[in-house]
Amino acid sequence: MASRTVRRSAVLGPLVLTLLAGPAHAVDGRPGGAPSAAALPAPDTAGLTAVLRTALTQGAPGAMARIDDHRTAWDDHATVYQATEGVSDRTTRAPIGTADRFRIGSVTKTFSAVVLLQLAAEGKVKLDTSVNRYLPGLLPDDRITVRQVLSHRSGLYDYTYDMFAESVSGFEAVRTKVFTYRQLVARSLQHPLTHAPGSAYAYSNTNFVVAGLLIEKLTGHAVGTEYANRVVKPLKLADTFYVHPDMKIPGRHTHGYLTPDASGAPLVDATEQTMSWAQSAGAVISSARDLNTFLSALLGGRLLPAAQLAQMEKWLPAGTGQAYGLGLRRRDLSCGVSVYGHTGAVQGFYTYAFTTKDGRRSLTALTNTSNNGTVHQTMLRTLESAFCGKPATSRRTATPPDPAVTNDLAR
Numbered sequence: 225m226a227s228r229t230v231r232r233s234a235v236l237g238p239l240v241l242t243l244l245a246g247p248a249h250a251v252d253g254r255p256g257g258a259p260s261a262a263a264l265p266a267p268d269t270a271g272l273t274a275v276l277r278t279a280l281t282q283g284a285p286g287a288m289a290r291i292d293d294h295r296t297a298w299d300d301h302a303t304v305y306q307a308t309e310g311v312s313d314r315t316t317r318a319p320i321g322t323a324d325r326f327r328i329g330s331v332t333k334t335f336s337a338v339v340l341l342q343l344a345a346e347g348k349v350k351l352d353t354s355v356n357r358y359l360p361g362l363l364p365d366d367r368i369t370v371r372q373v374l375s376h377r378s379g380l381y382d383y384t385y386d387m388f389a390e391s392v393s394g395f396e397a398v399r400t401k402v403f404t405y406r407q408l409v410a411r412s413l414q415h416p417l418t419h420a421p422g423s424a425y426a427y428s429n430t431n432f433v434v435a436g437l438l439i440e441k442l443t444g445h446a447v448g449t450e451y452a453n454r455v456v457k458p459l460k461l462a463d464t465f466y467v468h469p470d471m472k473i474p475g476r477h478t479h480g481y482l483t484p485d486a487s488g489a490p491l492v493d494a495t496e497q498t499m500s501w502a503q504s505a506g507a508v509i510s511s512a513r514d515l516n517t518f519l520s521a522l523l524g525g526r527l528l529p530a531a532q533l534a535q536m537e538k539w540l541p542a543g544t545g546q547a548y549g550l551g552l553r554r555r556d557l558s559c560g561v562s563v564y565g566h567t568g569a570v571q572g573f574y575t576y577a578f579t580t581k582d583g584r585r586s587l588t589a590l591t592n593t594s595n596n597g598t599v600h601q602t603m604l605r606t607l608e609s610a611f612c613g614k615p616a617t618s619r620r621t622a623t624p625p626d627p628a629v630t631n632d633l634a635r
């Protein structure tokens with residue numbers, strides 16, 4: 225039996241510490257900019273619940289969403305909206321909860337980009353310098369820059385296309401494996417570059433494996449140490465971990481279920497895995513509250529100086545209704561609001577984590593299944609419910625995907 229709740233509560237007190245002082249960044253890639261959260265309509269909580277229920281009818285065991293709405297000042301009073309449907313564990317039938325930890329997949333890329341941009345602010349790396357300057361001989365083309373890696377414009381082939389061509393056997397082949405970053409890069413380099421460096425956008429996990437190598441080279445520390453010291457501890461993110469190659473999710477968490485390619489085959493419990501195939505491209509564990517805090521802090525100018533946040537928000541088109549900056553996605557919603565964050569899609573977990581331009585309203589939505597494009601598209605509608613409010617007239621739909629250019633969201 226599916227469980228369901230919609231709750232609204234006031235959360236008091238500062239959610240994060242002020243880090244690098246600097247004003248909220250005011251540049252928006254869209255003509256006319258975007259309204260601040262203060263001007264947004266109230267979230268459509270009924271609509272949010274309906275989206276989660278739809279995901280369940282399409283095969284998701286559970287789905288949940290949490291909205292943190294800071295109406296007056298982002299770190300003052302927050303109204304929290306929470307919605308849950310279904311179960312976290314198909315065996316025990318335990319209900320999914322908004323406090324459950326889960327695998328955030330590629331939202332990890334935003335963490336990696338923040339670390340590298342902090343290093344840029346410290347003068348330890350230059351965005352337009354060749355990656356090979358820092359990691360001699362790593363890449364086959366000296367023209368590939370740090371910026372191109374962070375914006376998916378390097379042309380480096382995504383090794384996960386080969387790895388997960390068959391979803392279940394591909395996953396089981398890597399579930400317990402431990403890779404070095406260089407082994408993952410070597411898999412990519414078995415293929416030629418997909419395009420000349422800088423000439424096109426093509427989402428590739430390889431880019432953020434290179435980002436992890438850069439972080440380790442520039443700091444002398446493992447990426448987990450840098451996430452902890454630069455993001456997790458300063459923001460007091462109690463549910464955020466990088467445990468690679470430990471296979472378990474610590475503490476209360478939801479199970480994740482991979483949908484097999486063969487229609488009707490039983491879901492595969494994919495909760496436990498090393499995530500070594502992803503590492504700095506996708507191995508972070510977190511919670512809805514922590515992701516909302518993280519993105520609020522980032523867009524609110526509290527993780528990066530204004531100059532580096534501006535670099536992160538240099539948008540290039542990445543498909544219909546969306547753009548990519550440096551480890552950061554922008555999605556343009558039907559109501560004219562743009563939101564900023566990332567998506568994640570790893571075995572058993574689909575995540576949407578986005579915030580407004582000023583970081584005041586944030587949404588994290590999670591469903592504990594994957595390899596189900598229908599559910600993935602359904603969960604996209606949580607953004608409309610969270611940021612656009614109730615549809616004025618007929619049912620609102622998000623910008624339809626363009627199959628020619630949105631393949632990175634449809635895997």
Ligand code: HEL
Binds near residue numbers: 328388483632
């Ligand atoms: S793919 C994405 C998403 N990103 C990228 C990364 C992540 N995740 C992966 O690269 C995993 C791909 C395999 C996932 C697996 C499944 O659904 O469980 N699919 C298959 O095995 C298909 N044969 C661009 C969608 C993102 O949103 O950024 O996370």
